Amino acid sequence: MxxxxxxxxxxxxxxxxxxxxxxxxxxxxxxxxxxxxxxxxxxxxxxxxxxxxxxxxxxxxxxxxxxxxxxxxxxxxxxxxxxxxxxxxxxxxxxxxxxxxxxxxxxxxxxxxxxxxTYHQVWGIPIKSIFAVLLPVALVLSLAVGIPLTTRQVQQSAETRISADEVFSSPIITQIPPDSISLSFSTTLTGSTTITLYQNNQPINTYTASSTPTTIHTTTLKNLVPNLPYTFTITLETATDTIVSKPYSLSLSP
Known part of the structure; x- marks a missing residue:
């Protein structure tokens, strides 16, 4: 290139x-x-x-x-x-x-x-849209071609469905002292989402990020222990399918 x-x-x-x-x-x-x-x-x-x-x-x-x-x-x-x-x-x-x-x-x-x-975190002001801080590449795609395309793909066989990497944006992870993490992410498909938190490959908690169908999702993971390694996955429920993201890692600083 x-x-x-x-x-x-x-x-x-x-x-x-x-x-x-x-x-x-x-x-x-x-x-x-x-x-x-x-x-x-x-x-x-x-x-x-x-x-x-x-x-x-x-x-x-x-x-x-x-x-x-x-x-x-x-x-x-x-x-x-x-x-x-x-x-x-x-x-x-x-x-x-x-x-x-x-x-x-x-x-x-x-x-x-x-x-x-940091400004939103310090002043306790919610970020109304994840696209206020993220480069809006996927937003352009989803409005222009992404949603019709991926809807058709979800309705097709498993071999031709869109991959999870194309559905989920990389989450923005923001620490909220003393023991919480704020997660924000988007999806190219409309749906509700939950976060499953793991430690040592064992699920320890589930959080609701979006209870109603949307493409912009936020939630807060509370009562975390500093310096302990965690992983989490995102589960998206659409009208026709369930899609699970790859595992992401996080650790709370003391």
Missing amino acids: LCPYCHSPLQETAILTKSDQQATTYECFTCGGHWFPRWLANDISLSQANNADSITPQTSINPPEFPRCPECQNRLSLIKHDSVPRGLHVYTCPQGHGNFFPKGELIQFKKAQEAKI
Whole structure:
């Protein structure tokens, strides 16, 4: 794949998500830009963003008028949304393949995202929509093509149903002192959701995230013990199917 800005080859690079899962990004060592598969930029920490954006460009370039997606070659669009502060340049693929961050923009986006989450947490103000802090790639897809497509797939045989990874966004995990965790996530299918919490691979509690069908879900996991490793899964109940996410990891800091 070629960089949307300078057309140099993108280099595949491993990165850790907030839940310590290894994922893949694509870095340009010529101009310092980053290509992130959809949703991944929402699920990395500020320190991981800082490490990625520490690349020293080999040259400075003039941005092209129309940067293109390295996967499908469609024109990338600048994201103009509440989740991206004015003045930052974050591009998205209209087909949902991912996001492009020119040099320096990734760390600024993550700083703004973390600051917004912290502000709501400190002041006790609920985030009305998960898309107020998340890059809205999946929102665009679900409104444009995702919901009709996945509804048809759910009605088909198991071999052709949409995978769980395409249904669930990566959860935003926010600690609420002294012993609680706030979870926020979205789904490309409309349904109700529950969270099953595990310790040592044994279920210890179930929480309702959404009791009525929706695509935006939030809940609070309470009475957690600091420094103990937990995992959780999300179960989505739609009108026609039950879909369970992959396991996610979390730990409460003391």
